[in-house]
Amino acid sequence: MKKAVVLVSGGMDSAVTLALAREQGFACHALSVSYGQRHTSELAAAAELAVVQGAVQHKVVTIDLRSIGGSALTADIAVPETAGEGIPVTYVPARNTIMLSIALGWAEVLGADDLFCGVNAVDYSGYPDCRPEFVEAFERLANLATQAGVEGHRLKVHAPLIRMSKAQIAREGQRLGLDFSRTVSCYQADDQGRACGRCDACRLRAEGFAAAGLADPTRYAPRA
Numbered sequence: 001m002k003k004a005v006v007l008v009s010g011g012m013d014s015a016v017t018l019a020l021a022r023e024q025g026f027a028c029h030a031l032s033v034s035y036g037q038r039h040t041s042e043l044a045a046a047a048e049l050a051v052v053q054g055a056v057q058h059k060v061v062t063i064d065l066r067s068i069g070g071s072a073l074t075a076d077i078a079v080p081e082t083a084g085e086g087i088p089v090t091y092v093p094a095r096n097t098i099m100l101s102i103a104l105g106w107a108e109v110l111g112a113d114d115l116f117c118g119v120n121a122v123d124y125s126g127y128p129d130c131r132p133e134f135v136e137a138f139e140r141l142a143n144l145a146t147q148a149g150v151e152g153h154r155l156k157v158h159a160p161l162i163r164m165s166k167a168q169i170a171r172e173g174q175r176l177g178l179d180f181s182r183t184v185s186c187y188q189a190d191d192q193g194r195a196c197g198r199c200d201a202c203r204l205r206a207e208g209f210a211a212a213g214l215a216d217p218t219r220y221a222p223r224a
Contacts, residue, residue, distance in 0.1 A: 001027040003112035004158075005103045006055070008032050010045030011185040012178075012205060013118035013161055016169055018053050019176040020160045021116045029110060030055040033099050035092070036066035036074050041193035045184040052182065061102050065092060072187070079187045081198040087126050088200060090187055096129035100138050100157070107155070108148050115142070116158045123166040123208060125200050135159045166208025174214060181217040194221035 004026035008014045021028050030050035032043055043060060050058035069075035071092040080088060096119060103115050119130040128134065139157040143149035161169055173180055185205045186195035195202050197220045209216040 001025060002114065003027050003029060003056075003107075003110050004114040004116055005029050005031055005107045005110065005112050006116040007099055007103055007118065008046045008050055008055075008058070009118070010042035010049065010183060011118070011201075012173065012180055012183045013120055013169060013185075014046070015049050015053070015118075015178055015180070015183050016173045016176065017116050017118035017158075017160060018049065018055065019173070019178055021114075021158070022054060023176065026114060026116075028053075028055045028116075029106070029112065030058040031099075031103050031106060032058065032060045033102060034060055034062045035095065035098070036064050038073055038079075038187065039189050039191070041189050041191060042184040045182060045193055048182055052179075059106065063098065063102075065095065065098075068093065079199050081196075087128065090125060090200065091127050094129070096127075096134070097138070104142050104146065104155070108146055113148070113153050114156050114158060116160070118161055119159050120161045120164060120166075120169070122162075122164060123204050125204070130162075132159070132162055135162065165211070166204055167211035170208045170212040170214050174212075179217070181219060185218075190221050192219075192221075194219045196221060197223075 006018050006028045008030040032046040066074045072079045072089040142155040184193040185201045187199040
């Protein structure tokens with residue numbers, strides 16, 4: 001089986017991405033990044049998903065993006081609970097670039113030519129590092145900046161959900177037999193992984209299940 005490094009955050013998009021990579025016949029090495037995000041319940045969900053979905057192994061790499069701040073997910077900035085204009089404060093500067101770079105380094109060590117990430121450019125919050133242009137540019141960089149690329153091992157960055165709506169992603173997960181109740185998408189989930197039901201991530205997720213005509217399996221925290 002060909003090896004692939006799959007970024008797994010613990011959310012619904014990365015869960016579907018991991019399942020698709022497995023369906024395509026890859027031996028999946030799941031990678032999560034503990035970057036100083038508001039809660040660690042998504043990392044616990046990622047570890048569980050990696051086991052349940054048959055990843056060869058699951059690695060967690062720790063970096064400290066709180067040291068640079070600039071985001072409601074890594075600094076003492078309130079998570080917005082209403083939609084605003086422009087790129088929201090939940091955008092983490094350079095996060096996907098950093099995560100894919102770590103995945104790229106591990107792929108070289110493993111001898112893997114394929115990277116998978118769950119970025120999505122349809123129903124998303126407007127993050128610049130979730131667009132097709134970003135994925136294409138990173139793939140070019142990967143083939144220029146690595147020993148593997150220079151020596152003729154063509155590296156491929158797969159973003160299978162990039163043009164899907166949240167409803168399509170939900171339906172794809174159902175087809176693949178995923179238990180979405182195991183996933184954590186909320187920006188401010190509690191220690192048990194229960195969602196707030198108010199942030200942008202919760203809104204997009206709920207709208208996706210509704211549009212897909214599927215029951216919402218999300219575990220919500222009780223309202224105060």
